[in-house]
Amino acid sequence: MSHTAREERRALCDTLVATGPGAPTLCEGWLTRDLAAHLVLRERRPDAAAGVLLPALKGRTNRIRDEFAQLDWPVLVDLVRNGPPAWMPTAIPRVDGLVNTGEFFVHHEDVLRAAPGWGAADRREVSDALQEDLWAALARTGRMMFRRSPVGVVLVADGYGRRAVKRPPDPSGDPAKAHGTVVLRGLPGELFLYGFNRKHVAQVVADGEPADAWHLAQTRLGV
Structure with missing residues (x-):
C-alpha cells in the first residue's frame, strides 16, 4: 500500500x-x-x-x-x-x-x-492498484464511515466484492424509525468518496426503497 x-x-x-x-x-x-x-x-x-x-x-x-x-x-x-x-x-x-x-x-x-x-x-483514471487499496481501506473503516446511517448499507464494487458496513435497524424497535437497506454500487474510489461525505460528487448508484435512499443521502457520513 x-x-x-x-x-x-x-x-x-x-x-x-x-x-x-x-x-x-x-x-x-x-x-x-x-x-x-x-x-x-x-x-x-x-x-x-x-x-x-x-x-x-x-x-x-x-x-x-x-x-x-x-x-x-x-x-x-x-x-x-x-x-x-x-x-x-x-x-x-x-x-x-x-x-x-x-x-x-x-x-x-x-x-x-x-x-x-x-x-x-x-473523472480521472484511477489505477487498479489504488482501487484495490481503497477497497481494502473500506474494509477497515467502512463501519466507522457509515456508523451514523439510519439505514442498512451494503457496498458493491464490480470486480472487487460486496461488503455490508451497516446493519438495518432492529425491526422490533420503534416502527417509526424502521428502515431497510440501501445497496451502494460503484468503483471503490467512488464508494470511498461517498463514505467520506462527498456524496454530491461520488459516482455511485443507490439501490433500495426511495425513502431509505433519501435518509442515507441526508445523513452526514465520514470518520
Whole structure:
C-alpha cells in the first residue's frame, strides 16, 4: 500500500502546483492553500492536529494551520510532497499506506472535482492498484464511515466484492424509525468518496426503497 500512497501524494502535489493556492476545494471554506496547510499540519504538528476531531482544540489547530497557509506556495507544496519527518510513524512505508492512501485520494479529488464545470466525464483514471487499496481501506473503516446511517448499507464494487458496513435497524424497535437497506454500487474510489461525505460528487448508484435512499443521502457520513 505504501506505493499507492506515495503515488497519490505526488499526483496531488502536481495538481496543487497546476491549480495554484487560490483554487476552490470541496472542503467547505478552504481554498487549495488551506488544504495544503491542513496536510502539512497533520504530518508535522501532531500536537496541534487533535483539533481536527476535538472541537475544544479547534481554535489552536486553525491558528497553526493558518500559519502554515501563509508560507510561500512552492514551499508549502514541497512540505506536502516531501512527507513527514523521520520521527513520525507515517514515515514508515506501511503506516504511510494505511493512514495516507485514502487521505490523499480524497483530498486530491477535493481539488479536482471542485473545479468549475467538473462533471462525471472529467473523472480521472484511477489505477487498479489504488482501487484495490481503497477497497481494502473500506474494509477497515467502512463501519466507522457509515456508523451514523439510519439505514442498512451494503457496498458493491464490480470486480472487487460486496461488503455490508451497516446493519438495518432492529425491526422490533420503534416502527417509526424502521428502515431497510440501501445497496451502494460503484468503483471503490467512488464508494470511498461517498463514505467520506462527498456524496454530491461520488459516482455511485443507490439501490433500495426511495425513502431509505433519501435518509442515507441526508445523513452526514465520514470518520
